[in-house]
Amino acid sequence: MHSLKWIWTYMRDFKSGICIGFLLVLVVAGLNMLNPYFSGRIVDDVIYGGNMPLLWKLIGFMIAVTMIKTVIRYSFQLLFERISQRVIYTIRKQLYERLNELDFRYYDRTKTGDIMARMTGDMEAVRHFTAWTTYMIVENAMVLFFAIIFMFTIHAPLTVAMLAVTPVIGFFAYRMSSEVRPTFSEIRAQFARLNSVVQENISGNRVVKAFAKEEHEIGKFSAENRAFKEKNIKSARVWEKYLPVLDSLAGVLTVVMILAGGFMVVQGSLTIGELVIFNSLIWALNNPMRMAGWLINDVQRFIASAEKIEDLLNEQPAITNRKQKGESVSADFSVQFQDVTFKYEDEPVLSDITFGVKTGQTVAIVGPTGAGKSTIVNLLCRFYDADSGEVIVEGRDVKDWNVRSLRKHTAMVMQDIFLFSDTIEGNIAYGMPDATLEQVKDAAKKAEAHGFISKLPEGYDTIIGERGVGLSGGQRQRISLARALLKDAPILILDDTTSAVDLETEMRIQKTLKPILREKTCFIIAHRISSVKEADLILVLENGQIMERGRHEDLLKRKGRYYNVFKNQFGDFDGHQFGKEVM
Numbered sequence: 001m002h003s004l005k006w007i008w009t010y011m012r013d014f015k016s017g018i019c020i021g022f023l024l025v026l027v028v029a030g031l032n033m034l035n036p037y038f039s040g041r042i043v044d045d046v047i048y049g050g051n052m053p054l055l056w057k058l059i060g061f062m063i064a065v066t067m068i069k070t071v072i073r074y075s076f077q078l079l080f081e082r083i084s085q086r087v088i089y090t091i092r093k094q095l096y097e098r099l100n101e102l103d104f105r106y107y108d109r110t111k112t113g114d115i116m117a118r119m120t121g122d123m124e125a126v127r128h129f130t131a132w133t134t135y136m137i138v139e140n141a142m143v144l145f146f147a148i149i150f151m152f153t154i155h156a157p158l159t160v161a162m163l164a165v166t167p168v169i170g171f172f173a174y175r176m177s178s179e180v181r182p183t184f185s186e187i188r189a190q191f192a193r194l195n196s197v198v199q200e201n202i203s204g205n206r207v208v209k210a211f212a213k214e215e216h217e218i219g220k221f222s223a224e225n226r227a228f229k230e231k232n233i234k235s236a237r238v239w240e241k242y243l244p245v246l247d248s249l250a251g252v253l254t255v256v257m258i259l260a261g262g263f264m265v266v267q268g269s270l271t272i273g274e275l276v277i278f279n280s281l282i283w284a285l286n287n288p289m290r291m292a293g294w295l296i297n298d299v300q301r302f303i304a305s306a307e308k309i310e311d312l313l314n315e316q317p318a319i320t321n322r323k324q325k326g327e328s329v330s331a332d333f334s335v336q337f338q339d340v341t342f343k344y345e346d347e348p349v350l351s352d353i354t355f356g357v358k359t360g361q362t363v364a365i366v367g368p369t370g371a372g373k374s375t376i377v378n379l380l381c382r383f384y385d386a387d388s389g390e391v392i393v394e395g396r397d398v399k400d401w402n403v404r405s406l407r408k409h410t411a412m413v414m415q416d417i418f419l420f421s422d423t424i425e426g427n428i429a430y431g432m433p434d435a436t437l438e439q440v441k442d443a444a445k446k447a448e449a450h451g452f453i454s455k456l457p458e459g460y461d462t463i464i465g466e467r468g469v470g471l472s473g474g475q476r477q478r479i480s481l482a483r484a485l486l487k488d489a490p491i492l493i494l495d496d497t498t499s500a501v502d503l504e505t506e507m508r509i510q511k512t513l514k515p516i517l518r519e520k521t522c523f524i525i526a527h528r529i530s531s532v533k534e535a536d537l538i539l540v541l542e543n544g545q546i547m548e549r550g551r552h553e554d555l556l557k558r559k560g561r562y563y564n565v566f567k568n569q570f571g572d573f574d575g576h577q578f579g580k581e582v583m
């Protein structure tokens with residue numbers, strides 16, 4: 001019921017169309033009674049009554065009824081299909097908008113396969129229900145209803161005799177559908193597994209080949225494929241078991257009709273023409289009963305899918321815009337972390353993080369892998385909310401910012417680089433689609449990417465493969481850097497941006513970035529000391545805590561953790577010269 005109410009909120013916009021549709025369904029159900037009636041008249045009035053001119057009239061009526069029925073049927077099928085497509089269009093749009101609103105936490109715990117299933121299989125179940133199941137239920141119910149009334153008006157006792165068989169047909173059809181239902185859901189679940197094996201294999205094909213695991217992967221697929229085949233056969237077995245029973249019961253209907261009807265004809269209480277009418281209406285008793293099982297299945301499938309879609313539509317992002325508190329407060333620091341603690345799940349990832357950085361300054365975060373470096377910038381962009389403490393940007397708690405304007409205020413090169421399968425120009429201009437080619441080139445030059453892009457046969461029009469396939473790791477990083485630079489936001493975040501770039505190129509990038517950084521607040525996360533030595537503030541993070549802080553020279557003097565990393569990377573050094581990179 002709840003799912004019906006839910007789908008009605010979308011369908012009610014087409015109320016008049018739906019009413020017309022159901023009215024047409026009703027007309028067709030009624031018209032279905034006419035041809036059996038005309039057949040009866042042919043037998044009684046033409047064959048036995050000898051009224052030959054009536055024959056042509058009746059045949060004409062029968063042809064006309066058939067044609068009118070076809071046209072009306074076509075019209076309402078088209079009508080329901082159009083309405084369902086519009087309904088689905090709206091739901092799909094809302095679903096996609098919701099997916100775009102949902103935050104990192106949702107994606108952390110949800111599999112891509114599940115989301116895809118919502119967008120495809122579940123959507124299809126809802127479409128099928130609105131486009132087909134709804135009118136089929138009404139049509140079958142009305143055909144059954146009209147047929148019973150019609151039969152009663154001709155001969156009540158024969159109708160009762162035949163109706164005695166129909167519940168048995170209904171019972172077996174219901175039994176079949178309840179037995180088939182679990183096999184259908186098994187097939188669907190197995191299909192999802194088969195799909196995810198294929199999907200994972202395709203996206204991980206490089207790893208598969210590198211480890212020469214093709215046979216293992218084929219084996220994995222074969223097992224799922226075999227299970228899929230077996231589940232389909234199991235489902236077919238249920239069919240095979242019930243279909244003969246249902247066919248025999250349809251036969252029983254005919255037998256009852258001929259035996260009882262024949263007897264009544266002999267007795268004189270029924271004409272042969274009326275018997276022919278009963279015969280022509282057998283399908284009107286049989287079909288709805290057989291269909292009922294399938295329709296129940298369709299309704300259940302619709303309910304299951306509608307609930308899943310509704311759940312996703314009701315999913316609330318944890319990161320929301322709260323009422324803004326007056327005007328922004330001017331502050332000394334453009335970004336400030338105040339006693340910030342954070343955990344993704346149970347384990348604390350950041351504790352007591354406090355630091356501030358002004359416009360024009362660069363803060364560098366270094367530390368072992370897993371220390372929480374990327375997490376700090378995740379909190380800054382409000383991909384997650386701090387558990388306690390405050391993250392203040394331009395004098396205002398990030399929670400008081402409109403999330404979108406906060407993110408427009410920042411440009412980020414993420415550690416896990418994602419490029420779209422689009423042209424290089426399209427990728428660089430992602431954050432600023434109106435940028436001219438000159439601006440794109442300018443950003444690429446600053447990111448030291450122009451050189452290699454120009455050497456490509458199609459230059460900036462080169463289409464990049466999915467996730468940036470076709471480019472080297474360092475090239476991808478530089479395109480991603482150009483994308484962030486073109487956005488020209490006041491806060492620039494570079495998370496491990498030059499890790500795959502050679503030292504010489506990195507130094508050139510640093511040189512071109514220098515004047516840009518002076519105008520912005522910049523965060524640099526890196527493992528190489530050479531990437532961070534110029535920063536105004538270096539934070540050494542370990543286990544989510546700031547262990548050391550200061551400028552490069554101060555930290556070297558402390559001879560602590562930073563100094564040790566430096567020594568490991570540069571060996572013996574004289575003064576603060578960087579001569580070589582340790583391989």
Ligand SMILES: Nc1ncnc2c1ncn2[C@@H]1O[C@H](COP(=O)(O)OP(=O)(O)OP(=O)(O)O)[C@@H](O)[C@H]1O
Pocket residue numbers: 108344345349367368369370371372373374375376415
């Ligand atoms: N989405 C997440 N869900 C749960 N735990 C996470 C998630 N992201 C990171 N973590 C955990 O939080 C900790 C800090 O991760 P973070 O990505 O901030 O490290 P990092 O310092 O950037 O490391 P690296 O130098 O390897 O990039 C790690 O222990 C990691 O396992």
Ligand SMILES: [Mg+2]
Pocket residue numbers: 373374375415495
């Ligand atoms: Mg990281």
